Amino acid sequence: MRIAVTGSIATDHLMVFPGRFADQLIPDQLAHVSLSFLVDGLEVRRGGVAANIAFGLGGLGLTPLLVGAVGGDFAEYEVWLKEHGVDTGAVRVSAERQTARFMCITDEDANQIAAFYAGAMQEARDIDLAALTAPGADRPDLVLVSPNDPAAMLRHTAQCRELGLPFAADPSQQLARLDGAEVRELVTGARWLFTNEYEAALLLERTGWDREQVLGVVGSWVTTLGEAGVRIDRRGHDPVVVPAVPDAAVADPTGVGDAFRAGFLAGVARGLAVEPAARLGCVLAAETLGVVGSQAYEVDPGRLSAAAARAYGADAAELLAPVLGDR
Template identity: 55%
Template sequence: MFIAVCGSLATDHLMKFPGKFSEQVLADQLEHISLSFLTEDLIVRRGGVGGNIAFAIGSLGGSPLLIGAAGEDFGDYRDWLNDHGVDCRGVRISRTRHTARFMCTTDTTMAQLAFFYPGAMSEAREIDITEVFDETGRPDLVLVAPDDPDAMVRHTELCRDHRIPFAADPSQQLARLDGDTVRGLIDGARFLFTNEYEWGLLLQKTGLTADEVAEMVEVRVTTRSADGIDIVPSDGEPIHVPVVPVREALDPTGVGDGFRAGFLTGLSRGLRYERAAQLGAMVATLVLECESTQGWVCEPAEALARIGEAYGAAAAADIKAVL
């Protein structure tokens, strides 16, 4: 399966706060909030949802096509992705704006405060994915991940108009999208990805029920943090997949991206939903155990051993055939 990943490209500026955000917030003073957190460190990493997912698919042996927008400072990042199997011919380079910046601080409870500067990402709306596909070939699936909202709408509409299967992943952009826009992004999707909170927000914003969403998408995939993953096919029984136990959680940034990459990689190699989600859960755990969204490495033998411990020998045997 040839997968195209449409999504943001950014530089991650990741910091850690040695305390709890919740202890610094005064409930009766929220309208006048003025806080400054002294962080312990600063790590600058390559990131962005599109970059993270494409990197992960490439690291698992795939050859994804990345579609997004970046600045002229993208050169080293492009080389990094190319070295990990990512086709970057779909990346538009802005002549006036820097690559987007993601600034995130994580406290001791893994709660996060984050800010995102779009920069060159705003030009992703200028990309015509069908013109990219004229050069690269038509993909079997297009993942429309968080990006410039207008770009997400345009990519989705082009997929529907040209009958190209697509997966909807509005996740991080749900906070700024209105209900009608969200409806348009998910209608006709083969897969709908959200986490548990985003799923509730999607229902609230659109006014849809879970049954109505099931009529619009083929499969809903909802990640629930430590409580695992729910897979709800519109024409089948729900599937629940627990997480792979974490040895040491270092940073939650990009964990969902890792899951999506592992899940789609598994499907592309013939795994059924449960097994694909188990592979996705393994990748998500590897990301959580790493301080960088793109610094993890999947050692097949070790990963399969952990999959066996989490899901049993049969699961490890099935996933071994494709890993």
């Protein structure tokens, strides 16, 4: 199964605050917040939602096509991605802007305050997905529309419908920038919809829909629940709930949701049902949680299989063999 991943490609600047954000907030002064946090360290890592997901898919043996916009400073990052199984042939290089920057502070409770500079990502709206279906092109079987320049997300979703390309919707962080009509446009007709629990509530607020109305326009709704795992909803079916890997080491939560998506989509691409696919997503997410940086983990089939067996049992781990294989 050929998966094209559209979305952000960025450099992550990750900082750690040795305290709790909540302790710094004064309830009757929230309308006038002016805070500066003295952090303990700075890690500069490769990131961006689309690049993180593509990295995970490549590590699991697929050859995902990365679709996004970067600056002239992308060369070293591109080599890294290619070495990890990612096809960068559809990446646009800006002549004017640098690659996007994600700046994030994480406190001791794993809460985060972040900012994102779009940079070259603004040019993603100029990428034409029609090139993916041109004669001689390796037509994708699924296009994931993940957080990106909002105009690019809307254009690529519309093009998927026009070109007959099945797509998955992952609006996540950009929900705050989108109005109700735009959110409805992005999710309607999606084979898969991905959100976390907070984003699910925000999506309902933005669209004005209830859960059943959302399920009426998407194939399946996948909601990550943090420590509680993941829930998969389909219209007319009971929800499927898969618990997270218990007692996972916590080093940095950045990119954990992206790793889940990579594991889940790799499982689906290899023919797994939604429950074992979600288990694989949870196992890969736990690997990411234990390291600093969204692409700092290694896909070790033996380690992942052992983690799945501990979390879900030997039979569940055996179901993941078609995806993990021998690499």
